[in-house]
Amino acid sequence: MNVDLFDFDLPQDNIALRPASPRDSARMLVLDAAGMHDRIVTDLPASLRPGDLLVFNDTRVIPAQLEGIRGAAKVGATLHKREGPRRWRAFIRNAKRLRDGDTIDFGHGVTATAGDRGDDGSFALDFAGDEPVELLLERAGRMPLPPYIAAKRPTDARDADDYQTMFAQEPGAVAAPTAALHFTPALMAALDAAGIGDATLTLHVGAGTFLPVKADDTADHKMHAEWGRIDAATADRLNTVRAAGGRVIAVGTTSLRLIESACGDDNIIRPFDGDTAIFITPGYRFKGIDGLVTNFHLPRSTLFMLVSGLMGLERMQAAYAHAIAGGYRFYSYGDASLLLP
Template sequence: MDVNLFDFDLPDDRIALRPAKPRHAARLMVVKPDATEHRQVIDLADYLTADDILVFNDTRVIPGRLFGKRGDAKVEVTLHKRVDTTVWDVFARPARKCRLGDKLDFAGLIAEVISVGDAGERRLAFEVAPDAMTDALTSHGVMPLPPYIAAQRPVDDADLEDYQTLYADRAGAVAAPTAGLHFTPELMAKLDAKGVERVFVTLHVGAGTFLPVKADDTDDHKMHAEWGEVSAETAARLNAARARGGRIVAVGTTSLRLLESATGDDGIVKPFEGDTAIFITPGYRFKAIDLLMTNFHLPKSTLFMLVSALAGLDRMQAAYKAAVDEGYRFYSYGDSSLLFPKRDKT
C-alpha cells in the first residue's frame, strides 16, 4: 500500500510533553463503527463487561540511552534489542564513529562494536559481568524518552515514574507500552468492581518503534524484531474468556502484536516465547483481539497502519482529524482511544 495513505496533518502543539495528572484523567476517544464518543480513561469500565479480559504488557523500561565517546569523538547509542545479557543491538549516532572493533566508553562502562548493520544499527558487547548489567545501565544510562519529546525538553526525575506503567515488572524495554501509562489504582479498582479479568504478557518494546517508515510502499518496510512471551497459563485464560463469550481487549499495540503472533488461524492463543516482527496493515485478519486501547500515533507510522487495519483507514483518518480539532494530546504522554473493529469478524 502507498505509505502516503497514512499521512495526516498534526500541529506540533498537539504533542504531549507531560502526562495528564492523574493519569486516568486523560481523554478517551471511543471509536465505534457507527459513532464516536468523547470520554475519559477513568470511564473505560463503562465499555467492558465481566466476561471481558484485559491484556497488559508488563515490560519495564530500562535506562537504555547512553552517551559516551570513541576516543575524543562523542557518540550516543539507544539500546533496542537484547541479544544476550551483555550483548545488545543498538542505534548509534553518529554511526560513522562506531566502526567494527571500536571501543566505546560511556563514562566508564566500556562496550565493543562487534557487528555493523544498516541505518545506524550496531551490535555492542558490554565489558561487564552478566549479573552487573542492569546496575550498569541504571548507573550510566538515562530514560529513553521518545525523540519527539526529547527534542523539546530534557529528561528529568519526573520521567522515571511517568514513563513507567503501574504494573511494570520485567525489565527489558527501551520504550514504554504507552497505553498502559494511563492506569492507576483507582482505574484498576473500577475494573475490579466491574468484574473485568486481566492478564499480563511481556513484549520488550524496542527503539525501532519510533523509526519512521521511509519506504514508499508498505511492502518494502522492514520491521525490527522484539522479544515477547505469552505464558501457558495466560493463553489458557484468554481462550477460556473467548469460550465464555468474552472479548479480548488489548491494552496497547504491543500487547496486540504479541497476541496476534501467538494465535493460530483457528483463533486459539498458544504459549509463545521468542521474537516477533509482525507488521499489520489494512487487509490483515485479526485472530486474537476484539478491542484495542491505544494512544494517538505518528503520521505514516506502522502503528497508525495497525489501527487503520483494525478500525478502517477512513474511520481512523476521520477520528484523528477530530482528535486534532478537539484538542486531544498525541503520542506517548498523550490521550487515548478505545477502538472497535470496523466490522464483525467472520
C-alpha cells in the same frame, strides 16, 4: 499500500510533553458500533462489558540511552534489542566515527566494544565486566524518551516514574507500552468491580517502534524484531474468556501484536516465547483480539497503519481529524482511544 495514505498533518501543540495528572484523567476517544464518543479514561469500566479481559504488557523500561566517548569523539547509543547476556543491538549517534572493535567509554566505569554493523545501521555493543548489564545502565544510562519529546525538552527526574507503567515488572524495554500509562490502582479496582478482568504478557519494546517508514509502499517495509512471551496459563485464560463470550481487549499495540503473533488461523492463542516482527496493515484478519486501548500515533507510522487495519483507514482518518480539532493530546504522554470494531 501507498504509505502516503497514512499521512496527516498534526499541529505541534497537540504533542503531549507530560502525561495527564492523575494518569486516568486523560481523555479517551471511543470508537464502537454506535459511533464516536468523547470520554475520559475513568469511563473505561462503563465502556466495556462484564466478562471482558484487558491484556497488559508488563515490560519495564530500562535506562537505555547512553552518552560516551570513542577516542576524542562523542558517541550516543540507544539500545534497542538484547542479543546476549552482555550484547545489545544499538542505534548510534555519530556512527561514522565508530568501527568494529572500537571501545566506547560511557563513564561511571561502563565501557562497551562495538561489534558488527547491521543492515539497519545499528551496531552490536558488547559490555565489559562481570556486573549485570542492567546495573551498568542504572549507573550510566538515562530514560529513553521518544525523540518527539526529547527534541523539545530534556529528560528529568519526573520521567523515571512518568514513563513507567504500574504493571512494569520485566526489565528489557527501551520504550514504554504507553497505553498502559493511563492506568491507576483506582481504575483497576473500578474495572474489577465492573466484572472486567486483566492479564499480563511480556513484549520488550524496541527503539525501532519510533523509526519512520521510509519505503513508499507498505509491502517494502521491514519491521524490527522484538522479543515477547505469553505463558501457557495466560494463553489458556484468554481462550477461555473468548469461548465464554467475553472480549480480549489489548492494552497497547505491543500487547496486540504479541497476541496476534501467538494466535493460529484457528483463532486459538498459544504459548509464545521468541521474536516477533509482525506488521499489521489494512486487510489483515485479526484472530486473537476483539478491541484495543491505544494512544494517538504518528503520521505514516506502523502504529497508525495497525489501528487503520483494525478499524478501517477512512474511519481512523475521521477519528484523528476529530481528535486534532478537539485538542486531544498525541503520542506517548498523550490521550487514549478505545477501539472496538
